[in-house]
Amino acid sequence: MADNTSKKGTILIADDTDINRELLADMLEDEYNILEAVNGTEALELIMKHKTNISLVLLDIVMPEKDGFEVLGTMNAHHLTTKIPVIIISAEAASPYIERGYKLGAVDYITRPFSKSAVRHRIITTITAYSEKAALQKKVYEQIVSRERNDTLMVSVLANVVEFRNGESGLHVLHVNTITEILLRHLMMLYPKYHFTASQISAICTASSIHDIGKIAVPEEILNKPGKLTDSEFAIMKSHSEAGAAMIASVKGYEQEPMMKYAYEICRWHHERWDGSGYPDGISGDEIPIYVQAVSMADVYDALTSARVYKDAYDHKTAVRMIKEGECGSFNPELLHCFTLCEDRIEENMKETSIYDSIKRRSEDAIQESMYEESSFAEF
Amino acid sequence: MNLTECYEILGGSLEDTTGRLASEKNVYKFLNMFLNDGSYNLLTDSLESGNADEAFRAAHSLKGVCLNLGLGNLFKSSNEFTDALRAGSIPDDYKAYYDKVTADYDSAVNAIKQLDPVE
Numbered sequence: 001m002a003d004n005t006s007k008k009g010t011i012l013i014a015d016d017t018d019i020n021r022e023l024l025a026d027m028l029e030d031e032y033n034i035l036e037a038v039n040g041t042e043a044l045e046l047i048m049k050h051k052t053n054i055s056l057v058l059l060d061i062v063m064p065e066k067d068g069f070e071v072l073g074t075m076n077a078h079h080l081t082t083k084i085p086v087i088i089i090s091a092e093a094a095s096p097y098i099e100r101g102y103k104l105g106a107v108d109y110i111t112r113p114f115s116k117s118a119v120r121h122r123i124i125t126t127i128t129a130y131s132e133k134a135a136l137q138k139k140v141y142e143q144i145v146s147r148e149r150n151d152t153l154m155v156s157v158l159a160n161v162v163e164f165r166n167g168e169s170g171l172h173v174l175h176v177n178t179i180t181e182i183l184l185r186h187l188m189m190l191y192p193k194y195h196f197t198a199s200q201i202s203a204i205c206t207a208s209s210i211h212d213i214g215k216i217a218v219p220e221e222i223l224n225k226p227g228k229l230t231d232s233e234f235a236i237m238k239s240h241s242e243a244g245a246a247m248i249a250s251v252k253g254y255e256q257e258p259m260m261k262y263a264y265e266i267c268r269w270h271h272e273r274w275d276g277s278g279y280p281d282g283i284s285g286d287e288i289p290i291y292v293q294a295v296s297m298a299d300v301y302d303a304l305t306s307a308r309v310y311k312d313a314y315d316h317k318t319a320v321r322m323i324k325e326g327e328c329g330s331f332n333p334e335l336l337h338c339f340t341l342c343e344d345r346i347e348e349n350m351k352e353t354s355i356y357d358s359i360k361r362r363s364e365d366a367i368q369e370s371m372y373e374e375s376s377f378a379e380f
Numbered sequence: 381m382n383l384t385e386c387y388e389i390l391g392g393s394l395e396d397t398t399g400r401l402a403s404e405k406n407v408y409k410f411l412n413m414f415l416n417d418g419s420y421n422l423l424t425d426s427l428e429s430g431n432a433d434e435a436f437r438a439a440h441s442l443k444g445v446c447l448n449l450g451l452g453n454l455f456k457s458s459n460e461f462t463d464a465l466r467a468g469s470i471p472d473d474y475k476a477y478y479d480k481v482t483a484d485y486d487s488a489v490n491a492i493k494q495l496d497p498v499e
Binding site: 016017018019020022023026027062063064090091112113114115116117 | 402406410418448
């Protein structure tokens with residue numbers, strides 16, 4: 001490939017017949033860099049190597065080693081046909097061939113004999129459409145990131161106000177956020193009955209930031225008392241979950257927003273326990289929404305591994321052991337199993353110090369998810 | 381021999397082929413490339429070794445090249461042979477198809493070899 005940056009892009013021509021490749025290369029090489037493959041295996045190697053640096057693939061179907069359908073199938077499995085357009089070029093005008101090509105994700109089908117002007121025109125149209133689509137996706141991604149940043153900004157300020165008053169570091173909110181996300185994603189992988197979309201996860205994690213918002217109704221002397229709380233002080237301390245839920249419920253005009261529901265339930269129930277021993281309502285088992293259970297576990301883990309006025313920080317291993325052994329109340333066995341599987345990942349992620357890392361990650365997930373939903377992939 | 385005379389022997393339209401390939405110079409260039417195309421030899425070899433898949437691919441390639449270059453006679457016989465090989469085995473009556481392809485191939489190669497250069 002002559003690496004000429006003044007050209008409009010790179011086209012991969014996959015055809016086992018020299019003269020066919022030459023015919024196409026001759027039509028296109030003034031405007032495009034050309035890569036050539038003499039069979040399906042070579043074509044896939046080049047595709048995996050250059051990925052989206054390839055602007056378009058011209059694909060013959062009947063080839064040795066791997067045929068064109070196999071190339072399309074593998075591209076599909078790697079979600080590449082949505083990123084790199086494939087035009088099939090074949091002497092087969094039979095409709096089952098064409099149908100199969102389209103089903104596997106080809107955008108266009110050119111039958112022999114073809115003319116120079118028609119091939120050029122269809123290639124330019126296809127490349128333009130794909131690059132516009134890619135540009136649009138980038139814009140949507142940027143908007144999601146920026147919207148998420150704005151959404152999270154005020155929530156973060158609010159959460160920090162609460163933490164500041166508690167004498168906690170601003171990292172607690174970030175940690176609860178991150179651990180909740182890791183737990184939810186693992187739960188979904190392990191148990192198909194739990195399903196959250198990327199935007200639901202995003203809303204839950206944002207809502208988790210204000211789980212302790214009710215603490216602003218708790219007097220500072222109690223909040224920051226280094227010694228053991230008296231029974232009546234502890235009762236006031238415990239009132240923060242109901243107080244927080246009441247604050248959320250009193251916000252008017254957003255009743256239909258899923259995030260308000262998440263925030264209400266997280267504030268109210270993040271101290272409930274699986275066996276019903278928690279507060280304020282003493283609900284148990286599946287009565288506690290699974291995402292609230294995840295926030296509870298995240299809250300407990302981070303409280304254990306952080307220093308507080310009344311305690312030193314435990315190390316990761318000790319905290320994990322204490323949670324597993326039920327020293328911080330009972331948890332859902334499924335959630336505990338999940339926690340065991342991802343505890344290394346949690347420890348690793350505690351080094352993240354910016355909420356924007358997780359916003360970016362979640363925005364990418366949202367884009368990927370919406371892309372896969374709209375494209376239907378053929379079964380193999 | 382000029383291109384017009386050649387295309388009479390090939391059984392195709394020079395006008396259409398020139399239209400697709402943009403110039404007579406290109407037609408001349410690709411016809412000469414056809415002399416080095418291995419599809420026909422591959423077809424012969426794979427029939428000898430009894431490799432039906434490879435015979436199908438070779439006949440199919442030959443047919444495709446003929447379509448692009450406007451080699452009408454050879455397209456017709458290689459297309460019929462391609463369809464006969466499509467089932468994945470070499471048919472008992474393959475010889476008749478193969479002889480027809482060979483006759484058209486030899487005639488095309490002969491005509492192309494006698495072409496006057498096109499500048």
